[in-house]
Amino acid sequence: MGSRTRALRVSAGVMAAVVLAVLVVPLAVPLDEQAVDLGAKLLPPGAAHPFGTDEVGRDLLLRCVYGLRVSLLVGVVAALVATVVGTAAGALAGAFGGWPDRLLMRLVDLFSAVPHLLLGIFVVALFRPGIWPVVASVAVTHWLSTARVVRAEVLSLRSRPYIDAAVSGGASRWRVTVRHLLPAVLPQAGLAAVLMVPHAIWHESALSFLGLGLPTHRASLGNMVNSARGSLLAGDWWPTLFPGLFIIVPTLALAGLAGAWRARLNPRHRSELTL
Amino acid sequence: MLELRGITAGYDPRDPVVRDVSLTIGDGEAVGLLGPSGCGKSTLARVAALLHRPDAGSVVIDGEPARGWRHRAPREQRTAFGVVFQQPRQSADPRLRLRDLIAEPLRATGRRAEADTRVGELAPVVGLSAELLARRPHEVSDGQLQRACVARALVARPRWLICDEMTAMLDASTTAALVGVVEAYRRESGAGLLAVGHDAVLLERWCDRTVRWEPLTRPFTVSRGLRPRTPGPQTPDGLNTVPVIRVTQ
Amino acid sequence: SAPGGGDKAGKGRDELVVGLANEPETLSPLLGYGKDGNSKIFDGLLRRDSAMKLEPALAAELPKVTDDGRTYTYKLRKGVTFSDGKPFSAGDVVFTYRTILDEKTNNAAKGELAAIDKVTAAGDDTVVFALKYPYAPFAERTVLPIVPEHAAKGQDVNTGSFNTAPIGTGPYVLTGWSKGEKLTFKANPAYWGGEPKVKKLTMAIIKDDDVRATRLRSGDLDGAILPPNLVKGFKGDKSKVTLTARTTDFRGVTLPTANKVTGDVAVRRALDLAVDRDAMVDKLLEGAGRAGYGPVPTDSEWFAKGTERPHDLDKAKKLLDDAGWKPGGDGIREKDGQRAAFTLWFPAGDKLREEHALAFASDAKKAGVDVKVQSGTWEVIEPRMKEDAVLAGGGNPADPDFDLYNLLHSSLALDGFNNMAAYSDPAVDKALEEGRRGGDKATRKAAYDAVQRGLADNPGYVFLTHVDHLYVMNGDRKGLTTQVEPHDHGLGAGPWWNVEDWQPAK
Amino acid sequence: MTTVLSVRELSVRFRMPGGRHVAAVGDVSFELAAGECLVLVGESGCGKSVLASALLGLLPGNAETSGEARLGDGLELLSADERTLARTVRGRRIGLVPQSPAAHLTPVRTVRAQLAETVRELTGARGAALAEAVEAAAARAAFPAGHLDRYPHQLSGGLAQRAATALALVGDAPLLLADEPTTGLDRELVDRTADELRRHADAGHALLMITHDLAAAERIADRVAVMYAGRVVEIADAAVFFGAAGPRHPYARGLLDALPERAFAPVPGMPPELGALPAGCAFAARCATPKEACEAVPALVDGVACHHPHRPLAEEASRA
Amino acid sequence: MNRKALPWGPMARMAGRRLLAAVPLLAVVTFGVFALAAASPFDPAKAYAGSAGLGARRDVLDQLRANLGADEPFVTRWWDWLGAALTGDLGESTALRQPVSHVIGERVGWSVLLCGVAFVVAVSVGTVLGVLAARRRGGWLDRAVTGLAYTLEAAPPFWLGLLAVWFFSVELGVLPAGGLTDTGADVATAGQVASHLVLPAAVLAATQLPWFVLYVRQGVGDALAEDPVRGARARGLRERTVLLGHALRSGLLPVLTLIGSRVPELITGALLVETVFSWPGIASATVEAATKVDFPLLAALTVLATAAVLVGNLLADLLYGLVDPRIGFDG
Numbered sequence A: 001m002g003s004r005t006r007a008l009r010v011s012a013g014v015m016a017a018v019v020l021a022v023l024v025v026p027l028a029v030p031l032d033e034q035a036v037d038l039g040a041k042l043l044p045p046g047a048a049h050p051f052g053t054d055e056v057g058r059d060l061l062l063r064c065v066y067g068l069r070v071s072l073l074v075g076v077v078a079a080l081v082a083t084v085v086g087t088a089a090g091a092l093a094g095a096f097g098g099w100p101d102r103l104l105m106r107l108v109d110l111f112s113a114v115p116h117l118l119l120g121i122f123v124v125a126l127f128r129p130g131i132w133p134v135v136a137s138v139a140v141t142h143w144l145s146t147a148r149v150v151r152a153e154v155l156s157l158r159s160r161p162y163i164d165a166a167v168s169g170g171a172s173r174w175r176v177t178v179r180h181l182l183p184a185v186l187p188q189a190g191l192a193a194v195l196m197v198p199h200a201i202w203h204e205s206a207l208s209f210l211g212l213g214l215p216t217h218r219a220s221l222g223n224m225v226n227s228a229r230g231s232l233l234a235g236d237w238w239p240t241l242f243p244g245l246f247i248i249v250p251t252l253a254l255a256g257l258a259g260a261w262r263a264r265l266n267p268r269h270r271s272e273l274t275l
Numbered sequence B: 001m002l003e004l005r006g007i008t009a010g011y012d013p014r015d016p017v018v019r020d021v022s023l024t025i026g027d028g029e030a031v032g033l034l035g036p037s038g039c040g041k042s043t044l045a046r047v048a049a050l051l052h053r054p055d056a057g058s059v060v061i062d063g064e065p066a067r068g069w070r071h072r073a074p075r076e077q078r079t080a081f082g083v084v085f086q087q088p089r090q091s092a093d094p095r096l097r098l099r100d101l102i103a104e105p106l107r108a109t110g111r112r113a114e115a116d117t118r119v120g121e122l123a124p125v126v127g128l129s130a131e132l133l134a135r136r137p138h139e140v141s142d143g144q145l146q147r148a149c150v151a152r153a154l155v156a157r158p159r160w161l162i163c164d165e166m167t168a169m170l171d172a173s174t175t176a177a178l179v180g181v182v183e184a185y186r187r188e189s190g191a192g193l194l195a196v197g198h199d200a201v202l203l204e205r206w207c208d209r210t211v212r213w214e215p216l217t218r219p220f221t222v223s224r225g226l227r228p229r230t231p232g233p234q235t236p237d238g239l240n241t242v243p244v245i246r247v248t249q
Numbered sequence C: 001s002a003p004g005g006g007d008k009a010g011k012g013r014d015e016l017v018v019g020l021a022n023e024p025e026t027l028s029p030l031l032g033y034g035k036d037g038n039s040k041i042f043d044g045l046l047r048r049d050s051a052m053k054l055e056p057a058l059a060a061e062l063p064k065v066t067d068d069g070r071t072y073t074y075k076l077r078k079g080v081t082f083s084d085g086k087p088f089s090a091g092d093v094v095f096t097y098r099t100i101l102d103e104k105t106n107n108a109a110k111g112e113l114a115a116i117d118k119v120t121a122a123g124d125d126t127v128v129f130a131l132k133y134p135y136a137p138f139a140e141r142t143v144l145p146i147v148p149e150h151a152a153k154g155q156d157v158n159t160g161s162f163n164t165a166p167i168g169t170g171p172y173v174l175t176g177w178s179k180g181e182k183l184t185f186k187a188n189p190a191y192w193g194g195e196p197k198v199k200k201l202t203m204a205i206i207k208d209d210d211v212r213a214t215r216l217r218s219g220d221l222d223g224a225i226l227p228p229n230l231v232k233g234f235k236g237d238k239s240k241v242t243l244t245a246r247t248t249d250f251r252g253v254t255l256p257t258a259n260k261v262t263g264d265v266a267v268r269r270a271l272d273l274a275v276d277r278d279a280m281v282d283k284l285l286e287g288a289g290r291a292g293y294g295p296v297p298t299d300s301e302w303f304a305k306g307t308e309r310p311h312d313l314d315k316a317k318k319l320l321d322d323a324g325w326k327p328g329g330d331g332i333r334e335k336d337g338q339r340a341a342f343t344l345w346f347p348a349g350d351k352l353r354e355e356h357a358l359a360f361a362s363d364a365k366k367a368g369v370d371v372k373v374q375s376g377t378w379e380v381i382e383p384r385m386k387e388d389a390v391l392a393g394g395g396n397p398a399d400p401d402f403d404l405y406n407l408l409h410s411s412l413a414l415d416g417f418n419n420m421a422a423y424s425d426p427a428v429d430k431a432l433e434e435g436r437r438g439g440d441k442a443t444r445k446a447a448y449d450a451v452q453r454g455l456a457d458n459p460g461y462v463f464l465t466h467v468d469h470l471y472v473m474n475g476d477r478k479g480l481t482t483q484v485e486p487h488d489h490g491l492g493a494g495p496w497w498n499v500e501d502w503q504p505a506k
Numbered sequence D: 001m002t003t004v005l006s007v008r009e010l011s012v013r014f015r016m017p018g019g020r021h022v023a024a025v026g027d028v029s030f031e032l033a034a035g036e037c038l039v040l041v042g043e044s045g046c047g048k049s050v051l052a053s054a055l056l057g058l059l060p061g062n063a064e065t066s067g068e069a070r071l072g073d074g075l076e077l078l079s080a081d082e083r084t085l086a087r088t089v090r091g092r093r094i095g096l097v098p099q100s101p102a103a104h105l106t107p108v109r110t111v112r113a114q115l116a117e118t119v120r121e122l123t124g125a126r127g128a129a130l131a132e133a134v135e136a137a138a139a140r141a142a143f144p145a146g147h148l149d150r151y152p153h154q155l156s157g158g159l160a161q162r163a164a165t166a167l168a169l170v171g172d173a174p175l176l177l178a179d180e181p182t183t184g185l186d187r188e189l190v191d192r193t194a195d196e197l198r199r200h201a202d203a204g205h206a207l208l209m210i211t212h213d214l215a216a217a218e219r220i221a222d223r224v225a226v227m228y229a230g231r232v233v234e235i236a237d238a239a240v241f242f243g244a245a246g247p248r249h250p251y252a253r254g255l256l257d258a259l260p261e262r263a264f265a266p267v268p269g270m271p272p273e274l275g276a277l278p279a280g281c282a283f284a285a286r287c288a289t290p291k292e293a294c295e296a297v298p299a300l301v302d303g304v305a306c307h308h309p310h311r312p313l314a315e316e317a318s319r320a
Numbered sequence E: 001m002n003r004k005a006l007p008w009g010p011m012a013r014m015a016g017r018r019l020l021a022a023v024p025l026l027a028v029v030t031f032g033v034f035a036l037a038a039a040s041p042f043d044p045a046k047a048y049a050g051s052a053g054l055g056a057r058r059d060v061l062d063q064l065r066a067n068l069g070a071d072e073p074f075v076t077r078w079w080d081w082l083g084a085a086l087t088g089d090l091g092e093s094t095a096l097r098q099p100v101s102h103v104i105g106e107r108v109g110w111s112v113l114l115c116g117v118a119f120v121v122a123v124s125v126g127t128v129l130g131v132l133a134a135r136r137r138g139g140w141l142d143r144a145v146t147g148l149a150y151t152l153e154a155a156p157p158f159w160l161g162l163l164a165v166w167f168f169s170v171e172l173g174v175l176p177a178g179g180l181t182d183t184g185a186d187v188a189t190a191g192q193v194a195s196h197l198v199l200p201a202a203v204l205a206a207t208q209l210p211w212f213v214l215y216v217r218q219g220v221g222d223a224l225a226e227d228p229v230r231g232a233r234a235r236g237l238r239e240r241t242v243l244l245g246h247a248l249r250s251g252l253l254p255v256l257t258l259i260g261s262r263v264p265e266l267i268t269g270a271l272l273v274e275t276v277f278s279w280p281g282i283a284s285a286t287v288e289a290a291t292k293v294d295f296p297l298l299a300a301l302t303v304l305a306t307a308a309v310l311v312g313n314l315l316a317d318l319l320y321g322l323v324d325p326r327i328g329f330d331g
């Protein structure tokens, strides 16, 4: 399975580069990512600006890196929070059944009932604009799918004979959940987490678009892609392409890593992997 | 004493599998339960192990009636039973290595410290090498997995053993070896045993007493009778015989 | 025809499909629809020609002003009928104005008619407005559309069916309104000005600029309003023409009086000099606009010649140096421990303002003033306007009073979005009052010149640009014109402002 | 008699983490003729099920095979591609009763659905004929018709076993691999199943039955093969094997002796680790009389792979 | 073939329980929305005034606020709304200046059409692609499909919409770019609506696709390694039967779950897609209703959304029980 290993290495490499870029570049390069230079408007990629410049002459490479920083923060934190909360809620509901299940699931209904963007708008509107309200608004609205997916899996798992064996061995409900049920649903939850990252990135830009997210001039990948639409129609491709790649490439790398992780979680796939 | 009193159990309250069955196992006694396939032996075994709530009747463990089932049963009552399930593949968590599978009851009951030594003791006895202990269920044969399940049943030193067709997928030598293991454990701990099986020769050799589950003549009037829900295909309909609780030895 | 086929929209000479960015909330003039005239379905007493001069519409002639400018008398046009066939009369005019001014009517723009004391009909064909005080630009307000009393009365003015199914005297009759999608009109055969030659008019509502541009390109539309960067994309397209409408639509930065930095006249004047307006016009507007030095555009007859302040960074720096604002370690100036820094807000989602804000901040930095750009919704911005700068926009071409009074008069400081900078200058206040009181044009011009000079000396706002409105149209219609447009442009703005007068090409 | 399956030096190794290998099957060779029933016995973990899986190409991804296994018509199974196996071999030319039948049924579909689907695919039956064929197939394996609409988890062990047997018999394949087809069945059902399988063989099909149930084996076997640590150590006629003479390999003798009706004592010692097989005879460590010769791997000569096979008393005497 | 009858009884009981739970839930949700809207900094009077309000003075706005009843505490407003709604009067939308019932009646159909078509497409295409990808994990098709799925998930709907318009309407000229009917047309004929539906529905479906694709892939992929599939293969079933009848059936559970829990995402997507394509549906009114603090419309929309979500989740829960008999119908 050489190609799998190769894919994994590439993913890991890209992720390492991304983390490095996000942490180091803003410290190492003392340039202002917001520096406007009307004279250098919409320059195509070249020596001075490897990724070109945008509509007010800001350097796209620098903005991409800064944007990656903000977007990854928003995406990863929101995805993590949503996944952890969703998995916990789903697993508890599924494993315990009865009234905890009903209560939790009605809570899920409650949160799903208010359209996401609407809930997001309110959450963000209640606070000053900034990163954390955005993260909160994305997290608050996105644990629901995970919770339901996890619960369904748990419901199906909990009648397996090996759960009987655990019960007979004296395992508490909690232990059954943590030791036997959760590991089995982790692949599903992990998939949701990875999908949530790019989703959160654009969700953030949608909020910004409505004036409720990050200030639109602050570099975030979603904002950049979004505001580059006009240039794209005018034939200037670079303001779209580079931020777009900056969203997609780390997402794919993350997906690659998560895929390998899920394969390791699955005992059968695992024994077929030779790492 | 483990007493099953007037157990009626099944999966549909209108049509129970087991009807009004009573069975008593004395301290340290080994009871074999024989019966046609599909008659409800496993169901009864699950009731006895407090894993399945009967529709009626009670389970009394050492004079104390079971207060709940599954998680609702107090942990001491639950862990008084070591259960070997009929199908090892289904009763092993596919994610656990055999070592963890065996140690799980100890870990689950907060006896972590004992786990390693106990697994170390049991593994050679049931015939599992260190190499096998490091594998996961799908990487071992059914027989090897069943050995791990036997070890799991013994690991927490239960007072009662319930073995549902423990040896069905084992060869004669392994059967003899595992029965030896169980018997050695019983000698040492004085545990009682309910062994469910089809192999009359084996059960009679192994157990103090064998109970045979046979078709009823008068379906609903015998209170201490054992009756199969479905007349096995081997029993021509209508040709029912008297219930027998035959005691050997 | 094939869906999306390029021929579809322009298929008939007598049809027009245009794309607009905004949808009216209501079609009832009673609630504010068409208050600045040219509403297509309705007519006002007066209307504006291509040069923005008032001319009679439902009135038979321009109003007679008497009583020191406090009484306006309108003679009405005869023989006008509403599109339901009922005749138009003075009662309708009185009904319209009285209803708007009624407390219970949810018309947010009713403040514009605040000068009115009484409206009365003198017979069927004369309406008399009595004002509370002399108000020179009053006639400009009477372009407001007139509603038929018989149709609009008897229902809840705020929610009644008239709001979505209006009846008017205008050149077009509404045939359908699919909210969020389009409004459709057909020519009014009984229009008093003669039945329009363009028989069918469709206004597609397309909020997103990029989508509008794309649909225009796909042939779905005959014309649309577009931002400058998207217009650029049509430069090479021979089948399309670009029309540039001059406007009074300004963009500027408020300099709040209460802020220690922006309240300082030296800082204000320095910033006013430090901004490179020509670069903004060139780069942000792609040349479609003019440098702005006040709400009155430089090419307006009301503009005070000589108040232009060309870009002069050195002078700006010197001003600051002289006033004691000394550069600190990071290049940002300081005075008495006060850093020359402030926050500039722009409403999120408004790209043009965002770019102006960024350019302004960049220019200010060169002079040693640190401007932190922030965005938010108006709800977020409003409570901060007292301390923080805002990238403001506005402009009404009808009369200088409309903009200048609201922006600069101290009585309106921080009242709604009027005088956002809390600008307060007694001399300017006086001149503003003079200007609105009336008199002949020369007197008024002198007053407004004084206002503009006052503003140049103490710039409470840094005005940046006047933004042209750009329209891209199918090139097969010749001789299109545009009016001078205000900041807010409704259905009637754009090259199709006089669509009812278009003649079929031979 | 026509050869249905001929296996030559078949080996299966599993790659394990850390570069180790598990030699689950080693150099197994045997032939199986039409109408013949070969019973494969051996201690748990000796490679019986893996052998069956190898023949069907159902080994997990970390398995490596060598040797060859040819069907009567010449198709080599080990090198056949997945398509061929799926389209023409499995179910059609080789049927399988898997061990752990409950685990091999799809949990979310009823027995009837799965049986019907198999019948439809293998025989093309439709409509009423299909319903009939389903009931007939169930009856053949003594699966009660009343339980057809149950889901796998609602079946008792024995019922699942019968369902699996029914499914395997549908295709009437020339070769049937039955891996423990009698677990969970009571005596009468064991006999019934054994008889059914025997009938199947008598109808001209070859049968490879893996079992622990020596009584059942005795009932239907033509020949018996004994596996130990992945190798076939003895292959003998059933009559001889179960007869007075008994098997010749010490392991096979130990196995028979372990039966509850006999000594009921296990073969002493533990089976060797397949990951680290000893150089010589794998059984030497447990053998009562190991000799120096046992340091070499014994070849399967004359049906037995032992350096000192047991000889019937008469023969022993004649040699003396 | 005598198929087993569906377990109508337990299903009906479950539906009944949910129906009962829906009543307090609706009350809580609408109350919550009223509370949130009241707590948000949006000012109903200014919102109502719109751009005209920017120049409006304080006294005018105060008067407007009083006229709109916006100066009352939200609890009172909610209570009044509830009382009126129970008698069938949903109130007046201040954002659209129409009776709410009218707004909904006019628009909800188009939204349902759009969302319904998009959802069906997303589920079916997602399932097909997911199965194909799972068939050979790590193969080129798998990589392509997975990459596409993640890319789609990263692409905001308004962006996809624009690209779609550009490509299909401008470059190819095969599909109309927006609106419900041809821009110049007066009546909505089925044919026109159908052709105008293609792009928005496709874009909306594309935004919903990734979850279905990847969950099907995950579920089917895992199931393919399990014993039941091995059993099915051993029986000689065709690859397609194995994939669809066994692997997919076992891995279908998460997909069903998504049917319920993706409804909110669908609504969010519809909201953006409707705006981009000038589709006169109800979703695009949501943001407006929120930022304009249009209580009656907001409440009505929330009730609709809640109903959609509840129905979706109930449907999913009912399907679980049918698809996986081990789950049953409690909850």
Ligand SMILES: Nc1ncnc2c1ncn2[C@@H]1O[C@H](COP(=O)(O)OP(=O)(O)OP(=O)(O)O)[C@@H](O)[C@H]1O
Pocket (backbone or CB within 6 Å): B011, B017, B035, B036, B037, B038, B039, B040, B041, B042, B043, B044, B086, B229, B230, D147, D150, D153, D154, D155, D156, D157, D158, D159, D184, D185
């Ligand atoms: N979860 C379940 N739901 C419904 N019916 C079940 C369930 N489990 C078992 N049954 C049915 O109950 C009956 C008794 O099953 P049980 O497993 O107790 O039989 P058994 O005596 O152990 O049979 P065997 O010897 O074949 O293992 C069977 O008819 C079986 O189909």
Ligand SMILES: Nc1ncnc2c1ncn2[C@@H]1O[C@H](COP(=O)(O)OP(=O)(O)OP(=O)(O)O)[C@@H](O)[C@H]1O
Pocket (backbone or CB within 6 Å): B138, B139, B140, B141, B142, B143, B144, B169, B171, D014, D022, D024, D042, D043, D044, D045, D046, D047, D048, D049, D050, D051, D060, D099, D274
């Ligand atoms: N996937 C695997 N990876 C590694 N080793 C395996 C794997 N599957 C099986 N084995 C090993 O291969 C050997 C043969 O297993 P197999 O299942 O064939 O045994 P068996 O003879 O069928 O035993 P039983 O009678 O218990 O079913 C065992 O020692 C087992 O541990």
Ligand SMILES: [Mg+2]
Pocket (backbone or CB within 6 Å): B041, B042, B043, B086, B164, D156, D157, D158
């Ligand atoms: Mg059983």
Ligand SMILES: [Mg+2]
Pocket (backbone or CB within 6 Å): B141, B142, B143, D048, D049, D050, D099, D179
């Ligand atoms: Mg086996």
